[in-house]
Amino acid sequence: MSARTINKLYEQTYAALNSQNPNLEAIGKQVSQLKVGVVKLAIQNSEIEADSSFQLLKRGVAELGAQLSIKIGDIAAFERYLAQLEPYYFGNRMGLSDSDVMYPLIGLNLLRMLSDNLIADFHTMIERIDLEQLQNNPFIVHPVKLEQALMEGSYKKVWQARSDVPTPEYLFFMDILMSTIRNEVASCVEKSYTSLPFSDAKSVLFFSNMDELLKFAQDHQWIVSPAEKRITFKSDAEDTHLFQGENIMKQTLSYAQELERIV
């Protein structure tokens, strides 16, 4: 394939992906064709790497791949594409101007980290984004706010954030995030309530119907009493005050060892 045919294929794929009803399977094939084409170009002509239009094409292909992988729900592939895009999005950006989908994709990547509970990576990424964008770009502000709410424990806000996502693509990760949150809430509820009536438990855990709640309670081994319509939580506060003999033995022995060395 020559550079021109690749560019043409790229245009076609781009248009197809952004159309109303994209045929994802066909696009997937085209994207892999594009990837092979780009690699071949680079092998044939080693100087082409310095060419900005080639870099633009490379970036475009990776972006297509990232968008596609979100649509088909392939998280691992999305992560790989974002790693490829890193030199284009941070630092000197290979001398190219910002891409249109840059911030949406970064925002999606941030969401991916949140939903995967990779908070350290999330913060490392945040450090590299310009302050201006961090405070004003809707695609970035959304995950940042979300993280803050998560850390505080304002789970209601997280739940509400689902309804005001900047683009529909965010919903994919939001849904994953929701199940993570439900588990978080469950672990909080276990510790902080002695018991809850069914109706309150349902709203606290964001369930829409009773069956889901009962199944969830069963999974977490909560005590359900249908007669009282309550869920009771086990308390496990007793075992924290136990005397930890082994630990103390270890410590004392290590002191003895050290003292031996000194005297």
Add this chain to the structure above:
Amino acid sequence: MEVEATPEQKQAETHLARSIKFLQRGIAASETHYIYRALRTAFSLRKRLQPDVIAEIATAYNSNGNSQSIKNCLNVIFESLQQSPTESTPASVTCEPEVCLFLGLLSALYLLDNGHIESGANLTEVLVEAISTAQRRTLDPISSRVFFYYARFFEVANCLADARPKMLSALQAATLAGMKETKAMLLTLLLRNYLHYKLYDQAERLTAKSSFPADAPNNLLARHLYYLGHIEAIQLNYSQAQTHLLEATRKAPSNAATAGFQQTVHKIYVIVELLMGNIPDRSLFRVPTLKKPLQPYLELTQAVRVGDLAKFQDVVGKYQDRFLKDNVLALIQRLRHNVIKAGIRSISVAYSRISLRDICLKLHLDSEEDAEYIVAKAIRDGVIDATIDHENGFVQSADVHNVYETSDPQYAFDRRIAFCLGLYNDSVKSMRYPDSNHRKELASTMEVLRRERELAHELENDDFDGDSDVDAMDEGL
């Protein structure tokens, strides 16, 4: 150079000449000891360095050294001193590269102090090149300083990223050649380099994949610890970060020259302490060198301590530019939930039972539902010990139990004991014993022992001779 030299210049020259003698002695004995001494004298002359002084010394050395390669290298130095662009002659040094690099280092110092950044960068590049061809143990202290100025020139010229490839390959070479100080310096410089571009990922990987030499000089160690602490703080590894930053402040000497370092480290240290839920000592903010630069951080600490969200936002807004300059704004943003936690904690201490609505009002939260979740999370995270009554909408604090019934005090003691023992072990390890002296002492004790034995022998013999010789023996003693 037949210029009339001022007495000051004369003095500088003699000092330099002496440094070079030290260098040569160091090379002969392959003892880094002398090299350090040479460097120390030279750096004390920094203010008085003039191109003609260096040139004079270089010429003098050149006529004795008579080696072609040294001449090459010195030519480069001369050229850059005259501020003409250097043609990069690959200086393959075969004879005493130490002296050559030492002179190069002095020239670089002069160029840096006088703002000739570009020619300085060129010069250090040549020097770095020269180091790569000569790997010797005695070169270690000098080459580490060359790299320092190499990185410095690039930083001043604002193209730090360009220095990275050379430093990485030099790091590899230094590790293989066992040049510990150079390795320590390069690791530190690379971390600085990465942090400058906020490449925390790469910096973290570098530290994970390399080991910092244990016997590196203290000032390098302190800097390295600071960078480590910074990276760990970004990656939410607060307890590690706290240990490293604290160690950095302790390892760095506390004098006027290191005030800047102390300030920078303490800024991050305060935030990390806050993020861990501790409140730094008030006395820290009273230290004269820290008082002024830490003022915003003091206000921040106060806001977090009281748990006043509005005040916290005020402080952040007020000092936003300062925090941004110190590169800690993102870290501070993370403090928000610590403020809330502190607020919840003080509420739970003060009230045995309080309605969710009141909590919501006191902490300026958006809704009661949020307050409920936040309190639930605080309970789960062990911030407070309480239960929530959902139907009646209040929080009931559990009875405060005696800390001395738990194993907490024991943990605290254990931490302190471990620290003391670590300190003791470190000081034992870092003690130095002059090796030849005690052998001399040993010889003299052996001598004494021998004499005593002889004496005893004679005394034994004398017993048979009777008392006649006792006086004579006394004199002999």
